[in-house]
Amino acid sequence: MRHMNKHRTEPVNLPKGAAGLAEAWSPRVAGRVNDVLVKVARFDGDFVWHNHSDTDEAFLCLSGRLVIELREDDGERSVELTEGDLYVIPRGVFHCPHAPEGATVALFEATGVVNTGDTGGELTAPVDLDL
Numbered sequence: 001m002r003h004m005n006k007h008r009t010e011p012v013n014l015p016k017g018a019a020g021l022a023e024a025w026s027p028r029v030a031g032r033v034n035d036v037l038v039k040v041a042r043f044d045g046d047f048v049w050h051n052h053s054d055t056d057e058a059f060l061c062l063s064g065r066l067v068i069e070l071r072e073d074d075g076e077r078s079v080e081l082t083e084g085d086l087y088v089i090p091r092g093v094f095h096c097p098h099a100p101e102g103a104t105v106a107l108f109e110a111t112g113v114v115n116t117g118d119t120g121g122e123l124t125a126p127v128d129l130d131l
Helices: 014-019
Strands: 028-035 038-047 058-070 077-080 087-089 094-110
Touching: 014 028, 014 038, 014 058, 014 077, 038 058, 077 087
Parallel strands: none
Antiparallel strands: 028 038, 038 094, 058 077, 058 087, 058 094
């Protein structure tokens, strides 16, 4: 696996890149915009509850259906994303993505953000592997 290049010189097709990933829940870097990484991933089934205490995280559903469970100050709720939907999770909010039928997703995260946030565990993926 290659570690992230600072800048790409060719266009990247996000849906094709995400669909071609063999391993679910293992994001790959498709590009970089200043201190933000654009990652793609294939989601399948359930992830873990986690939060990112110092940074927001954005999810863009490329295909399929993604359900994000949220634990907020006023209780729990869920947000459903389908193709083309974008949702930003504010820093510190506990969330748990689910893709019951599978989904491909683009993620917009600050450099160095770990996919399992402050929770860790067996689904923790490297933060800087190139697509």
